[in-house]
Amino acid sequence: MKGASLEILKHNHLSVTESRKKILDLFLANIGALAHADIEKNTGVQFDRVTIYRTLQTFVDKGIIHTIPTADNSVLYALCKDECEQGHHHDNHIHFICDTCNITICMDHITIPVLKLPKGFAPKRSDVVVSGICNRCN
Amino acid sequence: MKGASLEILKHNHLSVTESRKKILDLFLANIGALAHADIEKNTGVQFDRVTIYRTLQTFVDKGIIHTIPTADNSVLYALCKDECEQGHHHDNHIHFICDTCNITICMDHITIPVLKLPKGFAPKRSDVVVSGICNRCN
DNA sequence: TAATAATTGCAATTTTGTTGCAAAAATTTT
DNA sequence: AAAATTTTTGCAACAAAATTGCAATTATTA
Numbered sequence: 001m002k003g004a005s006l007e008i009l010k011h012n013h014l015s016v017t018e019s020r021k022k023i024l025d026l027f028l029a030n031i032g033a034l035a036h037a038d039i040e041k042n043t044g045v046q047f048d049r050v051t052i053y054r055t056l057q058t059f060v061d062k063g064i065i066h067t068i069p070t071a072d073n074s075v076l077y078a079l080c081k082d083e084c085e086q087g088h089h090h091d092n093h094i095h096f097i098c099d100t101c102n103i104t105i106c107m108d109h110i111t112i113p114v115l116k117l118p119k120g121f122a123p124k125r126s127d128v129v130v131s132g133i134c135n136r137c138n
Numbered sequence: 139m140k141g142a143s144l145e146i147l148k149h150n151h152l153s154v155t156e157s158r159k160k161i162l163d164l165f166l167a168n169i170g171a172l173a174h175a176d177i178e179k180n181t182g183v184q185f186d187r188v189t190i191y192r193t194l195q196t197f198v199d200k201g202i203i204h205t206i207p208t209a210d211n212s213v214l215y216a217l218c219k220d221e222c223e224q225g226h227h228h229d230n231h232i233h234f235i236c237d238t239c240n241i242t243i244c245m246d247h248i249t250i251p252v253l254k255l256p257k258g259f260a261p262k263r264s265d266v267v268v269s270g271i272c273n274r275c276n
Numbered sequence: 277t278a279a280t281a282a283t284t285g286c287a288a289t290t291t292t293g294t295t296g297c298a299a300a301a302a303t304t305t306t
Numbered sequence: 307a308a309a310a311t312t313t314t315t316g317c318a319a320c321a322a323a324a325t326t327g328c329a330a331t332t333a334t335t336a
Contacts, residue, residue: 015302015313036292048316053293055314069207069267075292096259113251115266120273121234128253129207129265135258153282153333174323186285191324193283213323 004028012062019047023055024064033068033078033095033104068095068104069127078106092126098134105134142166150200157185161193162202171206171216171233171242206233206242207265216244230264236272243272 005024009016022043027034039052047055056077059065068076078095094107112126143162147154160181165172177190185193194215197203206214216233232245250264 017302017314019315049292050294050317051315067209067211069209069211069265071205071207071265073205073207073211073213075211094253096255096261099262107255110254110256113253115232115251115268116248117234117245117268118248118273120276121268122271122276123234123268124237124270125268127207127209127267129267130253130255130261130263131265132262133260135256138258138260155283155333157284187323188286188325189284 019051019055027079033076035076076104081108094128097131098137099131100133100137103134157189157193165217171214173214207267214242219246232266235269236275237269238271238275241272
């Protein structure tokens with residue numbers, strides 16, 4: 001798992017820089033989603049806030065990570081699974097937020113049931129945010 | 139429907155002030171969800187930004203309104219239906235965001251199918267954010 | 277109507293996110 | 307492998323969004 005971040009960067013035609021590698025490593029090492037603050041604290045090296053903003057944006061643009069809608073409207077990011085590509089994200093996500101430890105997990109493998117909407121509504125994409133107690137806190 | 143806001147305030151043991159009445163009226167008059175900016179612009183009278191923040195927070199605490207998770211992490215609020223009470227919210231919400239006109243509608247009446255989560259996960263509340271084209275833009 | 281309690285608005289501050297630009301680093305070309 | 311080119315970084319300045327303390331005002335209670 002040493003060069004995973006490097007692989008991902010190359011595969012997405014991004015220049016390989018220390019910040020990108022370290023930030024990507026953080027995502028790879030983490031089960032849960034990360035906030036900007038988590039990244040600022042845990043990269044080991046101190047990167048400029050602006051660099052982190054720009055790196056996250058780049059990763060989102062390339063489809064490497066995606067943002068997670070949260071009830072408290074904090075901004076969270078999580079790794080995309082393989083199905084995601086640039087400009088063409090996997091359209092359905094289930095995210096689980098633990099009320100206890102606050103971890104946010106992206107459950108890509110669970111499929112979202114089809115919803116019956118009122119007449120005239122044409123759904124394109126669904127995000128499901130489930131909160132409760134996670135498996136480790138239970 | 140004249141004194142609806144007044145009723146709601148009294149029912150929730152809140153002192154009746156102009157800002158609270160006007161802001162609540164705005165929610166009652168609107169189908170869609172409201173952002174802080176919408177409220178700042180449309181109350182007729184100009185309230186201090188801080189007052190609006192505090193009023194919204196009070197309403198959330200009392201279970202009169204709830205926040206909506208959005209994909210772009212903007213902060214939206216919508217009226218809770220009757221099932222919601224202080225500290226005991228209606229636990230499932232479906233929100234529809236129109237990609238065209240950007241309206242956000244809270245579809246309280248639609249039930250969310252039960253999701254199969256991995257072992258150990260105990261769901262408490264689900265927010266579903268569906269985006270697409272709404273009935274008026276379709 | 278007076279006394280008490282709660283809310284408002286202002287000022288100051290903090291947090292969060294953005295932009296332009298020169299220096300530094302990464303990639304490409306020779 | 308070094309020079310030329312392109313990209314990225316970090317700083318500074320700025321802008322927007324949200325929070326806090328406090329005195330003045332407004333609402334409720336007695």
